[in-house]
Amino acid sequence: MWRVVDDAAHDSADESADALSSENALTSEKGLWGLFAPDTDLSWQHEALCAQTDPEAFFPEKGGSTREAKKVCARCEVREQCLQWAIDHDERFGIWGGMSERERRRYKKARSQEQI
Incomplete structure (x- = not known):
């Protein structure tokens, strides 16, 4: 019924709470578990034309047409930033910067061979 309060246990609980709040602070500084840097x-993305159109066009089913998505990308002012983001983050699905995943792989490979 009565619990004896152990000051050492209380202190370690405070330390755990401090560690947790410090971990939360680090998580918020680094982004979600350090996966996304907040300085990115x-x-x-606010200027991207794809944000104003049907997202399904940019993620066609296997063998589906990419024509409509690429038409939108061709008119987009932020196409280069979009493509660079997809390459930097190894995006494996969808049309980004006017390129499919296969086209981005080829583009990335060609760029890396040019640097050799």
């Missing part, structure tokens, strides 16, 4: 500028 994603403001270009």
